[in-house]
Amino acid sequence: MRxxxxxxxxxxxxxxxxxxxxxxxxxxxxxxxRLASGVYSFLPLGYLLLERISAIVSEEFRNAEGNQVLLPAxxxxxxxxATGRLAKMADVLFRVESKAGSFVLGPTHEExxxxxxxxxxxxxxxLPAMVYxxxxxxxxxxxxxxxxxxxxxxxxxxxxxxxxxxxxxRIAYMKVYRAYQRMFERLGLLAVPVEADAGSIGGDxxxxxxxxxxxxxxxxxxCANCGxxxxxxxxxxxxxxxxxxxxxxGVTVYSTPGAPGVEIAIRALKEQGALVDDSAMLxxxxxxxxxxxxxxxxIPGERTLKVPGGYTLAGEEIFGEGSIFCKGxxxxxGMRERGVKILADPSIRARAWWATGNNVDxxxxxGVRIDRDFSVDDxxxxxxxxxxxPCPRCSAQLHxxxxxxxxxxxxxxxxxxxxxxxxxxxxxxxxxxPYWMGCYGVGVTRLPAVIAEQFIGEGATAVAWPVEVAPxxxxxxxxGRSAQxxxxxxxxxxxxxxxxxxxxxxDRGLSFGNAMGDLELIGPPFVVIxxxxxxxxxxxxxxxxxxxxxxxVALGSCGDRVEELRKAAVPIRR
RNA sequence: CGGGAAGUGGCGCAGCUUGGUAGCGCACCUGCUUUGGGAGCAGGGGGUCGCGGGUUCAAAUCCCGCCUUCCCGACCA
Numbered sequence: 001m002r003x004x005x006x007x008x009x010x011x012x013x014x015x016x017x018x019x020x021x022x023x024x025x026x027x028x029x030x031x032x033x034r035l036a037s038g039v040y041s042f043l044p045l046g047y048l049l050l051e052r053i054s055a056i057v058s059e060e061f062r063n064a065e066g067n068q069v070l071l072p073a074x075x076x077x078x079x080x081x082a083t084g085r086l087a088k089m090a091d092v093l094f095r096v097e098s099k100a101g102s103f104v105l106g107p108t109h110e111e112x113x114x115x116x117x118x119x120x121x122x123x124x125x126x127l128p129a130m131v132y133x134x135x136x137x138x139x140x141x142x143x144x145x146x147x148x149x150x151x152x153x154x155x156x157x158x159x160x161x162x163x164x165x166x167x168x169x170r171i172a173y174m175k176v177y178r179a180y181q182r183m184f185e186r187l188g189l190l191a192v193p194v195e196a197d198a199g200s201i202g203g204d205x206x207x208x209x210x211x212x213x214x215x216x217x218x219x220x221x222x223c224a225n226c227g228x229x230x231x232x233x234x235x236x237x238x239x240x241x242x243x244x245x246x247x248x249x250g251v252t253v254y255s256t257p258g259a260p261g262v263e264i265a266i267r268a269l270k271e272q273g274a275l276v277d278d279s280a281m282l283x284x285x286x287x288x289x290x291x292x293x294x295x296x297x298x299i300p301g302e303r304t305l306k307v308p309g310g311y312t313l314a315g316e317e318i319f320g321e322g323s324i325f326c327k328g329x330x331x332x333x334g335m336r337e338r339g340v341k342i343l344a345d346p347s348i349r350a351r352a353w354w355a356t357g358n359n360v361d362x363x364x365x366x367g368v369r370i371d372r373d374f375s376v377d378d379x380x381x382x383x384x385x386x387x388x389x390p391c392p393r394c395s396a397q398l399h400x401x402x403x404x405x406x407x408x409x410x411x412x413x414x415x416x417x418x419x420x421x422x423x424x425x426x427x428x429x430x431x432x433x434p435y436w437m438g439c440y441g442v443g444v445t446r447l448p449a450v451i452a453e454q455f456i457g458e459g460a461t462a463v464a465w466p467v468e469v470a471p472x473x474x475x476x477x478x479x480g481r482s483a484q485x486x487x488x489x490x491x492x493x494x495x496x497x498x499x500x501x502x503x504x505x506x507d508r509g510l511s512f513g514n515a516m517g518d519l520e521l522i523g524p525p526f527v528v529i530x531x532x533x534x535x536x537x538x539x540x541x542x543x544x545x546x547x548x549x550x551x552x553v554a555l556g557s558c559g560d561r562v563e564e565l566r567k568a569a570v571p572i573r574r
Numbered sequence: 575c576g577g578g579a580a581g582u583g584g585c586g587c588a589g590c591u592u593g594g595u596a597g598c599g600c601a602c603c604u605g606c607u608u609u610g611g612g613a614g615c616a617g618g619g620g621g622u623c624g625c626g627g628g629u630u631c632a633a634a635u636c637c638c639g640c641c642u643u644c645c646c647g648a649c650c651a
Contacts, residue, residue: 012600012612013586017644037643092650108651142575142649156651208651217650408651441651479610513611531610541610 001472002493002507003518008045010521014460020215022452023147024460029521031448038144038152045522046448048471050155053187053447054134056468057157060183064175066132066159071112073136077102079111083419092139094152105138110416110439113160114423121435124164124427128172132159134444146215148449149404159440164425166413169436173205173411176440180209180407183442188451188466188571191406194220197233203415203439209407213453216402221385225396232400233306236381238390240350246275248353248367257362260328262301265364269355274366278302282354282368284330286318287311289341294318294325296335297382298344300351304384308343329357331365332374342374345382404450405443412437455523462520464545466571470502474562475524477506477515479531488530488540488555495559496528501566525569526562544569 008030015027017034026032031046042050058068074096080086086093086104094105106112113131121129134157141152148154161172177193184191189211196208208231210220221235222228230236252274259268262281269276281301288294289311299305307313319327324338332342333356348354348370355366370376389398417423417434424434456463467473474496478489493505504524506515519527529541539552544565553561 009584009601011585016580016586019645034643137651139651143647145645150650158651405651410651443651481609509609511609511611511613513609513613515609515611517612529610 001503002505004507006044006504008043010518018147020146020149020449020453021456021460022215022449023149025452025456025463025521026147026448028460029463029523032148036152038141038150040148040151040445042445045471049448049465049469050445052469052471053451054155054157054444056186057183057442057444057447058132058134060179060186061132061157061159061176063182064130064159064179066130069113069116069131069133071106071109071116071133071135073106073138075104075106075112077104079115080104083111083416085111092141094138094140107137107139108156108441109133109135109158110160110412110437111420114416114420117160117162118422118424118435121162121425124425124433127425127435128161128163128168130159130161130172130176132157132440145217146449148445149215150217151445154446155444157442157444161438161440163436163438164427164433166436169411169413169438173409173438176438177207177409180409180440180442184209184211184406186466186468186571187447188454188469189406189447190572192220192222192229193409194222195230195234196408197231203410203412205411207409208405209409210401210403211406211450211454212401213404213450214402215449215453216404218403218405219400220403221389221398222401223391223394223396223398226391226394228391228393228398232384235385235398236392237347237383237385237398238392238395240347240390243279243351245277245280245352248275251365251367251373253358254364254366255362256364259362259364265355265357266301269364269366274355276355276366279351280353280355280366282332282348282356284332284356286314286325286330287343288314288318293341295341295343296330296332298332298342298348298376299382300345300347303345303347303386306382306384308380308382311343324359326357326359326361329359329361329363331357331359331368333365333368334359334374336375336377341377343378343380343382344370344376346379347383404446406447406450407440407442409440410438412439457520461517463523464525465523466546467525467566467569468571470523470525472504472522472524473502473566474526474528475504475506475519475522476528476530477512477519479512479529482532482535484535485530485532488534489528492528492530492540492555492558496562499559499563501562526565528558528562 010030011028014024018024018027030043032040032042034040092107096103117131134155137156138153144150163169163172191209191211193207194210196206219232221230254269254272254274256268259265266276266281279302283299283301285297285305287297319325336342353367353369356368358365387400391398414434424432427433452463476489476493478485493503496503525546527543533539538555540555540558542553542561543550
């Protein structure tokens with residue numbers, strides 16, 4: 001393509017509403033333009049980039065035997081009501097009321113794909129099967145973020161597998177899992193699969209593919225020793241070593257009026273001469289289960305609570321008049337006898353005694369021991385892991401990494417097929433059986449931002465895209481005004497095109513500085529410059545922007561050399 | 575939804591404290607000179623100052639209400 005034909009304009013100034021480096025680069029380079037918060041247009045250059053990324057994603061889904069489809073964005077409300085997700089995902093659903101009826105703009109397509117495909121998968125002979133699409137999703141996000149990183153309208157590649165049994169589902173899952181690893185490598189991303197929480201999609205086994213990045217909205221825990229990796233939501237800590245604590249024998253009650261909360265209570269207890277250390281407080285949170293039964297959740301006072309599945313934290317009303325729970329002074333002692341279930345994080349065993357609320361306003365107790373003063377009904381993982389916590393597999397120290405989720409794979413099992421009767425097939429005995437399903441997502445329009453973060457230069461004024469995703473693999477530019485340079489550039493452009501490369505000829509007659517400034521934003525990994533030495537010595541300059549190397553090459557061998565460099569280029573950096 | 579910041583030609587900003595008919599840089603248009611790292615000179619076009627109301631002889635500027643955008647948090651595939 002000739003730059004004079006490309007509709008785009010770069011800008012020098014940093015856009016006022018762009019904080020993230022990738023966002024600045026994409027706006028300055030003229031890849032995208034914001035229409036509303038979390039709603040972006042892809043301009044011609046941005047579309048070329050997106051087209052490349054989409055092609056790679058699509059190819060890898062096909063390598064996993066996916067059949068491409070295109071499902072509607074407009075879903076009749078009924079199909080969402082049928083799975084209960086109309087209510088469950090109400091917060092993110094865009095709703096449309098029209099004379100044609102009531103619709104939801106699809107945020108994901110489990111329901112829609114079953115409606116579309118189930119009639120063609122009526123027999124066990126039709127299984128296994130996989131379909132996928134690249135399609136626009138709509139989610140009414142509470143907050144859009146970092147340009148393309150989190151938007152309200154975005155393209156996702158979503159795949160769905162249908163199998164006759166669990167074993168088949170697992171095989172399909174592994175096939176996609178491996179396709180994802182190839183896909184992200186081609187995209188220039190070091191994506192690591194981590195164990196994750198299934199969220200509102202549902203199902204059992206699932207992995208998130210995470211890329212360490214400054215624009216990450218998530219963290220995952222990683223063990224350098226054994227390779228354990230899990231999203232912070234799903235990560236669990238191993239066994240903590242037992243803490244050294246002061247010798248205390250009995251239980252002592254202290255009067256601590258006006259001291260709710262861990263830190264104030266510790267201070268109040270110290271003032272009274274209690275032998276408490278800063279880690280002595282047991283945090284006791286009141287939660288209710290799905291049936292509305294109350295429970296107490298116990299964690300070390302310095303830790304953050306992770307509310308377990310099936311429970312929600314109790315609201316203020318639980319502390320009302322006549323309640324057995326005393327706000328700010330809740331403790332486990334005697335609660336079981338009053339019919340309150342006690343759940344505890346295993347880490348509370350790593351200490352001989354605790355200080356805790358005495359279930360009386362203005363009173364704490366010190367020296368409370370598990371099994372002597374109270375019993376735990378159930379040990380569950382209730383704490384959010386922190387840097388340095390022991391690994392659950394090998395007890396080495398966990399490390400937290402800020403990261404972006406670029407893909408997510410789920411073994412759904414029978415989650416959807418059990419509630420949608422037509423999501424089923426007839427087995428060899430003639431009996432109707434539900435599909436064993438898997439679903440797989442890749443955040444396609446997020447990828448330009450994530451890739452840019454990895455390949456961007458200082459000050460967000462330059463990028464060198466990985467060869468497979470680059471809108472142009474190589475750019476040709478003439479330096480100076482000589483006719484020889486312009487001729488050489490034109491001939492090289494034709495030659496590189498003929499070799500099947502994606503080539504940009506800079507033909508706008510810009511000064512050299514302007515031309516190079518723009519090229520740095522357009523991001524070709526290779527640039528060929530035809531300057532004064534073409535006429536004098538018959539050589540051009542070839543730059544490898546990924547490696548940062550520059551070489552002088554004879555005009556006649558330039559095409560060969562560029563192709564060599566192109567083939568030798570490795571997608572992943574760092 | 576809570577906290578913070580900001581809305582002035584296409585983009586980035588000044589002007590607001592102390593009301594008096596809107597300015598700078600970039601970009602754009604014309605001409606000439608330039609062209610191996612973001613050129614120079616001369617001339618030119620373009621703005622409901624986010625929206626609505628109020629105060630005033632007079633509002634970008636003061637007052638009230640609303641909207642939008644970005645950042646942190648909550649939430650999230």
